[in-house]
Amino acid sequence: MMGWASQNELLPLERYRQQRAAGEAVYDLASGSWSVYSHSGVKRILADYEHFSSQMQANPTEDEPIEGSILRRDPPKHKQMRSLIAKAFSAKVVKAMESQIRNIAEELLDRAASSGGLEVVGEFASPLPVIVIAELLGVPSEDRELFKGWSDDLVGNDYSRYLQCQKEMTAYFRIQIEERRKQPKNDLVTALVQSCMNDDNGLSELEVIGMCILLLVAGNETTTNLISSMMMCLESSPETYADLRRDRELIPGTIEETLRFCSPVQVIERRVKADMFWNGHWMQAGQRVYTYIGAANHDERVFADPERFNVKRSPNPHLAFGQGIHFCLGAMLARLEAKVALNVIVDRLESLRRLDDEPFERLDSDMMFGIKQMRIKV
Ligand code: HEM
Numbered sequence: 001m002m003g004w005a006s007q008n009e010l011l012p013l014e015r016y017r018q019q020r021a022a023g024e025a026v027y028d029l030a031s032g033s034w035s036v037y038s039h040s041g042v043k044r045i046l047a048d049y050e051h052f053s054s055q056m057q058a059n060p061t062e063d064e065p066i067e068g069s070i071l072r073r074d075p076p077k078h079k080q081m082r083s084l085i086a087k088a089f090s091a092k093v094v095k096a097m098e099s100q101i102r103n104i105a106e107e108l109l110d111r112a113a114s115s116g117g118l119e120v121v122g123e124f125a126s127p128l129p130v131i132v133i134a135e136l137l138g139v140p141s142e143d144r145e146l147f148k149g150w151s152d153d154l155v156g157n158d159y160s161r162y163l164q165c166q167k168e169m170t171a172y173f174r175i176q177i178e179e180r181r182k183q184p185k186n187d188l189v190t191a192l193v194q195s196c197m198n199d200d201n202g203l204s205e206l207e208v209i210g211m212c213i214l215l216l217v218a219g220n221e222t223t224t225n226l227i228s229s230m231m232m233c234l235e236s237s238p239e240t241y242a243d244l245r246r247d248r249e250l251i252p253g254t255i256e257e258t259l260r261f262c263s264p265v266q267v268i269e270r271r272v273k274a275d276m277f278w279n280g281h282w283m284q285a286g287q288r289v290y291t292y293i294g295a296a297n298h299d300e301r302v303f304a305d306p307e308r309f310n311v312k313r314s315p316n317p318h319l320a321f322g323q324g325i326h327f328c329l330g331a332m333l334a335r336l337e338a339k340v341a342l343n344v345i346v347d348r349l350e351s352l353r354r355l356d357d358e359p360f361e362r363l364d365s366d367m368m369f370g371i372k373q374m375r376i377k378v
């Protein structure tokens with residue numbers, strides 16, 4: 001196992017192993033919820049929207065537009081929303097962003113090079129996806145500090161900040177939508193306004209706002225964590241980094257293995273739709289089910305030697321982007337950003353050397369995995 005993983009339970013691999021051994025579904029009396037840790041269990045539940053709902057609230061209110069977003073809707077509403085926005089994330093659209101992403105990554109490293117050191121998370125892995133998604137949505141990238149604060153709050157453990165930031169984002173996107181109605185632009189907010197709101201089958205303003213909020217957050221925090229975790233894994237495996245410098249064909253495998261090993265989304269939630277027996281357990285309507293992607297991706301029944309970071313692992317059927325109808329819409333974009341980021345790093349740095357040997361610290365979130373910072377020499 002990598003040394004950093006066991007430090008301060010940065011990644012709770014030992015706990016996940018015990019929980020997988022405890023059974024297919026573990027009931028928590030205090031919260032009345034279930035937790036599932038095995039690869040087969042997580043995969044089955046995520047694919048089974050007929051029994052496990054993504055809708056936590058039947059009628060989302062103005063206060064929590066994210067609850068009305070695609071992520072939290074079941075069919076048929078989910079299908080309608082997905083078909084409206086899938087175009088924006090087609091292979092063609094994503095591929096066309098490659099050189100733009102490369103320019104952003106180069107520029108971020110140029111800035112750091114002049115100071116001799118790079119704080120990987122704050123100066124590289126975090127601004128890169130924020131600028132990309134801001135450009136895609138067509139909102140000013142100068143607002144990125146604002147976006148960053150909102151996305152931290154949305155995935156963090158503080159519920160009052162979670163509600164407050166949605167209020168602020170709603171006000172912000174209302175203005176953006178109004179502006180596009182008056183003066184359309186060539187961006188995703190305009191596309192959402194035009195295809196979603198001017199159509200009988202379209203979406204309400206609140207639903208479009210929920211979508212913008214989701215994209216801003218889904219696209220930020222997760223990709224930041226993927227890039228910084230990749231750097232952390234490579235720093236502790238210098239031989240893999242040296243191999244990558246010789247053979248760029250190893251880059252896709254490195255990205256997939258980081259997604260497996262340090263899954264940016266550790267756990268997702270579902271709700272039991274109706275009373276039923278599931279894998280020998282009596283589940284009742286309304287109960288929450290927590291599916292631990294992070295544990296599933298270390299399941300020894302699927303991944304040989306799961307606690308070894310192996311960029312040549314093949315096949316690598318990780319569940320980091322989910323499974324079934326809600327499979328991540330931004331997976332292609334996230335993989336492209338990670339590929340460009342790693343190529344730019346490998347082009348410039350002969351080796352990865354940390355500027356301190358402080359233990360890594362995990363972000364204050366149970367749902368997400370990522371590190372707070374990592375200083376390297378450039
Ligand atoms: C490494 C980066 C990423 C990871 C690990 C990730 C992970 C996930 C996961 C696990 C889901 C499924 C949630 C569920 O089933 O409840 C999901 C859905 C989604 N993701 Fe991502 N994501 C990433 C990047 C992105 C990016 C860059 C975007 C867009 C800019 C994005 C947009 C979405 C959207 C819109 C959904 C909802 C799809 C649906 O409900 O049909 N994600 N993502």
